[in-house]
Amino acid sequence: MAVEPTMTRYIRPNGFAAAALAAAFFGLAAAPVSAQDAGSGHIVTIGAGPQVYPKYPGADSYGLYPMFIGGIRRPGQPMPFSAPDQGFGFGLLGSDSPIDIGPVVSFQSKREEQDVGAPVGDVGFTAEVGGFAQVWIGPNVRIRGDLRRGIGGHKGLIGDIGADLVLRDRDRYIFSIGPRVRLSNGRYQDAYFRVTPAAALASGLPAYDPPGGGAHAIGVQSGLTWRTGRNWGLYGYAGYDRLIGDAARSPIVRDLGSRDQFSGGIGLFYEFHVGL
Numbered sequence: 190m191a192v193e194p195t196m197t198r199y200i201r202p203n204g205f206a207a208a209a210l211a212a213a214f215f216g217l218a219a220a221p222v223s224a225q226d227a228g229s230g231h232i233v234t235i236g237a238g239p240q241v242y243p244k245y246p247g248a249d250s251y252g253l254y255p256m257f258i259g260g261i262r263r264p265g266q267p268m269p270f271s272a273p274d275q276g277f278g279f280g281l282l283g284s285d286s287p288i289d290i291g292p293v294v295s296f297q298s299k300r301e302e303q304d305v306g307a308p309v310g311d312v313g314f315t316a317e318v319g320g321f322a323q324v325w326i327g328p329n330v331r332i333r334g335d336l337r338r339g340i341g342g343h344k345g346l347i348g349d350i351g352a353d354l355v356l357r358d359r360d361r362y363i364f365s366i367g368p369r370v371r372l373s374n375g376r377y378q379d380a381y382f383r384v385t386p387a388a389a390l391a392s393g394l395p396a397y398d399p400p401g402g403g404a405h406a407i408g409v410q411s412g413l414t415w416r417t418g419r420n421w422g423l424y425g426y427a428g429y430d431r432l433i434g435d436a437a438r439s440p441i442v443r444d445l446g447s448r449d450q451f452s453g454g455i456g457l458f459y460e461f462h463v464g465l
Contacts, residue, residue: 230464234260234268236424238456245300245312246381246405247432247439249447252298258424258458267359270331273412273426274349274369278321287325293335294318297342300381306445307392312380315342329355345377346402351410366411371430374402382439394440405436406450425455 236258244252262269262284269284276295282288300312319337326332336348353367378399389396408430416422430450437448 229264230462231261232264232266232460232462234258234262234458234460236422236456236458238424238454240426240452240454240456242428242452243447243450244298244304246297246450247436247442247446247448248304248450249445250304251451254298256454256456258456264462267357268363268414270353270355270357270363270365271412272331272333272351272353272365272367272410273428274351274410275321275333275335276317276337280323288323290320290322292319293321293337295337297339299342305441307388307394307441309384309388309392309394309441313342315339315344317347319348331355339377343377343380345380346374347377348372353410361416363414364412367409369406369408369410369430370404371406371408372403373405375399378402378405378435382436382441384440394444397438397440399435399439401435403434405434406430406432408450420460422458422460423455424458426453428452 238256238258240254240256241251242254244250260269260271266284276293278291278293280286280289280291282290295317297315297317299314302308302311317337317339319335321333321335323331323333331353332351333353334348334350336346339345339347349369349371351367351369353365355363355365357363378401382397382399382405384392384394384397386396388394408428410426410428412424412426414422414424428451430452432442432448432450436442442448
């Protein structure tokens, strides 16, 4: 079983505090990473930084959020690759397998009417739980797809299909870039893009009911992990999505928001060895 470093897109304050407590706990038994650690214990990666992304799908306003960086691996293993937009997860077939599957969970922050600027309804905080499948085509190209169901919040189905070109110098740096297609069902699109007759009457927007699910965005994601020393490193990412189809035709996007969705973040991380 392989546990991959994860750069989250959303962390609630209590989750951020838990990460800090975990760092303090590991720090009690931590030692700097060195060659003599090979073959024993684990190498733990932990860090944090700021990130910005739209306050909700289709927004033209952005929020500043904490970004958590974390992972664990055996000494001697290279840092596993993790794309900026993939959620928490782990592979069931092992880090050396070119094909892998496993569970994944992502989070979507709450959408409030005041952020939209019209009484179109709130969408609660959503935990998206599902699974992924991926395949490596040679050492530098990964194709991955995942499907998740919202628990609370939008309660819809959402999925991502993407490919990444991955360039690396073992543990000195990892650079990735690749295209994305975002998919969702009607329930997800109703939650974020529908304007009910009652909401139209209250807001002055035209009523709009997305006819169904399908692709709602296309985009690109890029990330860079760069070790600046034996234990310290930097992580950064940048992303862009363009809303398409029924999502792009929504008055919430067309009149109050934006089809263009940018994101990015940068953080500092520290690696240490634990003898567990």
